[in-house]
Amino acid sequence: MLAVPVAGAAVAAYWLFTGHPAWLGVLVGGFAGCCLALAVAGPRASYRVERWEVTDDAVYTRKGWLTHTWRVAPMSRIQTVDTARGPVQRLFGLADVTVTTASAAGPITIEGLDHELAAELAARLTAITQATPGDAT
Amino acid sequence: MSWRRLPRRSLAVSAVLSLGAVVPVDVVVVRVLHGRDWTWGAIAAVAAVTAVLVVAGVVAYDVTRLRATRWRLTRERLELRSGVVSRQHRSVPRDRVRSVDLRADPVRRAFGLTVVKIGTGGHGDEGAELTLDPLPVSEAEALRRVLLSGAPAGAFLAEDPVPAGAPSREGEPLRGGETSRGSGPSRGGETSRGSGPSREDEASGERGRSWGDGPAGAARAVEVVVRLRWPWVRYAPLTVWSFAGAALVLGVLYKPLDALGVEVFSAGTAALVWGWLTERPWVTIPVVLAGNVAAGVTGAVLIFVESWGGYRLEREPGRPGAPGRPAGPYGGAVEPAVEPCGRLAPRDGRWRVRRGLLTSRSLTLDESRLRGAEIREPLLLRLGGGARVKAVATGLGKAREGETEDVAALTPPLPRAEAARIAALVAGGRLPEPVPHPAAARRRRVRRALIVAGAPAVALAATATWIRNGGAEAWVRGGGLGAWARDGAVRAWIGDGTLEAWAWGAAAAVPLLVLPLALLVAVAGYRGLGHGLGGRHLLARSGAVVRRTVALDRGGIVGWTITQSYLQRRAGLLTVSATTAAGDGHYDVVDVGGDTGLELAARAVPGLLDPFLVRGGPRTG
Structure with a gap:
């Protein structure tokens, strides 16, 4: 997401503020190339590895390319359910769902869901959570 | 329900304390x-x-602070109004109260007062605590009982003396603000009673009878689980601070001394000290080091004596009628029945830590908020055969900025066997034996040690080669070192090969020094790894320098995070992290074998992980 502006800024800075030495040009060009490659490949890679699943008992996510992370939170221990949509996400009709448990270890986030699905999921999670009392604190 | 005020004796306390600023x-x-x-x-x-x-x-x-502060206890809530500049009104449901912390420095003790902090859970810095500074000891003691026993606020509500205006037979224990009996000289009954540890004890027992939680308060005895034994002081110096402490104190003292015009580090003294040091280095340097250690050890022992003198860990039994475990198992070595997995057994007692020779501290934890215990063995303490026990509890604030002591600490450093016994009692069941982790975990650590030792060697060797090939010379001639190079000495070193020889020497010496150390840490780290599953607990042990053994109540686990880095994947290992509301928020089983780890997580909380698990490996879709 940030890769394109960063690459653009690097190239612009090179163009405007330096005397165009060749070695710096190669360096900046390489950096910009890496950024663009990341911008193209990153979302695909994360789309390939990221998975989520919600059963009646638990919320489950998987993410990470080099380091895989699986997270599970039982329904009975969920405290809050949030949905969030940034400006870019609104452009593409997406939303994040964040599920918080009582632990300080951090919430579970399901990123980039279709926003209607996200709203529906949040409603479902809220309903299930309300039906199960207690949060084990 | 009328509002209470803080006692006016607090003014005398702040007057005395302000003398400290006067000097x-x-x-x-x-x-x-x-x-x-x-x-x-x-x-x-x-x-x-x-x-x-x-x-x-x-x-x-x-005076303004006392005038601004009001508190009251209703049937459901504890409310506090405070704030001189910005007014606050805080209201906490009584069932959110997880801990009560009493703390009295010598001055407050002399006036029979104590500071009460009421932990209410939550992770925020601000919202986690309610402070009543100060309350009379007797009132604080009663408030502690009422808040944590969960009983109706009987004494506080029923015997509320404000409307009646008549002193109760104990003196005027409850009438915080209205007890305007002046300060120091005309101390009341509770003041003198609160002064000594043994008498305070008596007093609190008496309070329990007179206006604690009714007849029950007196009937059930408080069980002292462990008391301070003075031989334990031998563990006190076993910290890094014993070696770094004296130098640190010197650094801290420097500022005030400087303000007083004592120039410790003037050129004259520095030259003097340096001259004295270099004259006979084989004598003076050991003397200085020994002095440093002696000062550090003395400091550590003094701190131990002050903060753990009069230490006692006790368990107060729960209220009558509640389905609690009888007090028996806690005293003896009887193992409690195996609990149905994933469910919290009812525990309704309270644990209380009392300590402090000068500043007396008392922390009471609601047993139902305990999620286990942690045994901590820092390197030096471990070598000395000692350990400390911490509570894993919800609603215990993290140590705040500037507070050196751990709020969750349950014991001073004590022998390891004793620590294990106390941890088992606090956790509420025998702890399982830790199972070692696969050899791949050791290989990882050894490889990491080799890299740590090898990388500087490779870098130094590369530098040496670069110097030999004339790279350094060309670089210096090109102005690479700026002003330094004009000196000529650097060039001379490069020219006659001195620098190159040094680089090669360092390349050989650094790994020789670092490697044994790194390997020791690696092996210790592997030997520290372990996990286990007991009837009630998940046990996780790890740490090379500070070894932490955590027994986490399986019912307190609120989720799993399983991570596997690229290198772990190649070694067939993964890290299973149990998330919980208590303590650090998550406790990790590090570098456990893939299948073992998932099986452990699946068995610790049945039904949670199973739908996502393909036996033999994590599900990929």
């Missing part, structure tokens, strides 16, 4: 005026006036 202020005043050739009489007068102004200012502030 440095007066010292500065004297120094400045003396420098201007004032007569001693005038200086004394000015110093006296400043002192009075400081004390008056502090007391005036405290």
